[in-house]
Structure formats: structure tokens, C-alpha cells
Amino acid sequence: MSCMVAFSWLLLSVLCSNVTVSRGDACTLKVFEKGSDQPIEGICMKQFNSTDCRSFIQSWCDLPNEFKTQVSDYSVENVEPGSLNLIAKLSEYKNNSQLFLIPGMLINWNSPASKLAEGYLMIWENDDSMSCRLYTFNTTEGEKPVKELHFQSDIPYISPNKHYTVRVYSMPPPESLAKSQDPDTFVTMNLTSGSVIYNYNNPGSWTPSLSAKVVTNGTVEVMVGHVPQVFNMSRFEVMLLQRSYDELNAPENLIHIYKQPPDSQSSAGKIRFSGLKTDEYKAVVYVLDDYRKVDGECQCWQEETNSKRYCTLSCGAVATNWFHVPGTANHTSTEDPEGVPPNNVTKGPSVDKAPMPRRPDQEKLIIGLAVGGSLIVLLALAAYGLWGKNRNKKSGNSGEQTELSALHLVLHNYACM
Incomplete structure (x- = not known):
């Protein structure tokens, strides 16, 4: 202490x-x-x-x-x-x-x-x-x-x-x-x-400085401070987190692997992301350890009081605050007359999953078709009954009972529909 x-x-x-x-x-x-x-x-x-x-x-x-x-x-x-x-x-x-x-x-x-x-x-x-x-x-x-x-x-x-x-x-x-x-x-x-x-001790507790700025609409430039060469680290994963992340419509370029040049005299490296939509973003960086958790070989290590080294889970992890990015021209948005930012619009389910409510005129049409269909069926059954009656006069009482049973069965099935 x-x-x-x-x-x-x-x-x-x-x-x-x-x-x-x-x-x-x-x-x-x-x-x-x-x-x-x-x-x-x-x-x-x-x-x-x-x-x-x-x-x-x-x-x-x-x-x-x-x-x-x-x-x-x-x-x-x-x-x-x-x-x-x-x-x-x-x-x-x-x-x-x-x-x-x-x-x-x-x-x-x-x-x-x-x-x-x-x-x-x-x-x-x-x-x-x-x-x-x-x-x-x-x-x-x-x-x-x-x-x-x-x-x-x-x-x-x-x-x-x-x-x-x-x-x-x-x-x-x-x-x-x-x-x-x-x-x-x-x-x-x-x-x-x-x-x-x-x-130059304990690379496992080291973090780089990090900045991000909007270059043009939909384009962000992230700058990562270089690691001291004695730490023998060279690869970083640089990503942008999108506040209103949409898996269906998310850009495909929000993760970039940056490799620090071994002989670089620059104090920082630049990574550029483009094609971004209007939203808030956060830049996040951490070191990629090629020998993660392998004792004696890991790049992210710390030293204990007894001079023994131990591997850490990760190192170099740092993030910026959230910042606003205006989208590219192909991601257009409309202005709300009440002054609400376009990115505050709440998205509903996709069209193939959203329930489609029926309008009153659609319901009237469906009822009319159902009634018309019922009348057609009844007329057909009546015609069939007349034809059967004439036939029964020729074939006797047994035939009349058979046709009546068939008619009752049809009417019963229709009533249960």
C-alpha cells in the first residue's frame, strides 16, 4: 500500500x-x-x-x-x-x-x-x-x-x-x-x-491509449497506442460496438485485426471502419495473445512478489465512451416533424413474422363469401333430393330410405364444419 x-x-x-x-x-x-x-x-x-x-x-x-x-x-x-x-x-x-x-x-x-x-x-x-x-x-x-x-x-x-x-x-x-x-x-x-x-514489467496489466473520431458520414478512424516492443505483443483485435445492434442488418466490418509493424517508429496505429449506419458506437481493443494461458510462453503475464510469472486471461483491454456517428448516404433516414432523432424510431418484427390485422371491409367480404357458399351447397342438396325422390318412385321404399340417410349424413357433416 x-x-x-x-x-x-x-x-x-x-x-x-x-x-x-x-x-x-x-x-x-x-x-x-x-x-x-x-x-x-x-x-x-x-x-x-x-x-x-x-x-x-x-x-x-x-x-x-x-x-x-x-x-x-x-x-x-x-x-x-x-x-x-x-x-x-x-x-x-x-x-x-x-x-x-x-x-x-x-x-x-x-x-x-x-x-x-x-x-x-x-x-x-x-x-x-x-x-x-x-x-x-x-x-x-x-x-x-x-x-x-x-x-x-x-x-x-x-x-x-x-x-x-x-x-x-x-x-x-x-x-x-x-x-x-x-x-x-x-x-x-x-x-x-x-x-x-x-x-517495463507486467505486460498483463498494460493497456494502450485509444481514440476514435468520425472522418466522414459512416466512416470512423480508431487510433490505438502502440505497445512497447519489449513486451513482444503485436496483434490487436479492434472492434466497434453498436448501441442498437441489429443482427439481421448489422454491418459485416465491425471487427478488425490490427498488426503492429515490428520496426514501427510511430507511437500509434490507425484503423478505419466505413459503411456504418447512423447510431452510437464504442471502440474496444484488446491484445491477441498467441500463447494464451500457456505458462512460460504467454504474452499477457504478471509477476508476483516471489518473482514468479503467471498468465492473465487477457491484456490491453480498453474502450472509449459512446460517440455518435452519422450514417452513410445509402443508409438514409427521415426527419421527424416533432424533432425526434431518426435513430429513436422503434422497429417492429419483420414482415413475414408480423401479424397482419384485417380491415373491416375484408371481414365483410369473407362473411359474404361464406354465406354465398352455404346457399350454393343447400341448393345443390335440394336438387339432389328432388332427383332422388323421382328415382325412389321407380325403385321402391328401400331406395328412398337409403337416399334420406345419405342426405342426413351430408347435412350433419356440413353443420359440423
């Missing part, structure tokens, strides 16, 4: 050292021109960090004095940044002889399509904490770049096993709190952080 408490304090100090309040630090934001992998200088001038930026997004009155809050002729007012992308990573942290791998993330976004903003406010939060960075730019008319730019901010340490929401605002900020909640003023994405690794 004491080791766990010590580790918790160590992790807290690492996270806090990363977000200590500072005023006007040198900018760590990397800026790239579109299509280039070489960062350019002179765009981002200052960086402001804060461990709690709720006041920023509540009133925008607590921004640093050096940070522009007024609109200039060259800024973009209330225009959301371009597409946002989160990349999972692991960052080493050494404490004496101990080595920790702590989850982190790279936050990437593009500038608005029109003009460069005066800066950006970047917020990342979970259920327990909120942190942010503000970037102020050199946006004088003579030095202002005109090309579309790509930005990358490195957050080396985040809390493990948390659901994070990331938002990026263009600056100057929105005019009010109400506007700050308007999706048109920011871009957002979610990430589920993985676990902390201690001295």
Missing part, C-alpha cells in the same frame, strides 16, 4: 510539473506549412499554461494581460480551427533507478481556412481535472503568413486510465459563455488514456 501511495504522489508531481502556471514562456507549439514536415519559426510568440482554466471559458476575463482579446483587422473572429487529431504516445520519466512510461498525447489541428487567428486556447479535461494552454501569435500585417498552417502541441504526461475531452478555440475568444459552448467556435475530440508502465 505504501508503494502505491508513493507512486501516486510521484505521478501527481509529474503531472503538476507539466502544467505549472507560467506567464509568457517560450512557445513549445510546432507550426508547419501545409504539406511540410519541417517546423517554421516566428509564428507562436508566447505560451501560457494553467492547471485550471475554467474562468477562461466562463467569462474570458481572466486571460493574461499580454494575450489579445480584441479583434484586429487580421484575425478570425469566432471561426473554429480546422480538423483536430489526437495521437497517443508514451513518455519516459526517470526517478533515481526507477523508470516509468506515462501516457501522453500529441494534439494536432489546422488553422481556419480563411486567415490565421491571433492565437489558440487548448483545453484537455477529464472527470477530475482541467488544464489548458494559450498561444499568442505574431500576427502583424507584414509578417502574417497567408498559407494554411498545421499545429502540433505535445502533452507529455496525462493521468492514466481516464476519458479525456480535448477542445481547441481560435482566439480572440467567443463573445460570451453561451457562444463558448457553441460547437461552431471550437473543435473537439476524445481520448481514453492507457496505463503507466513501471520498469
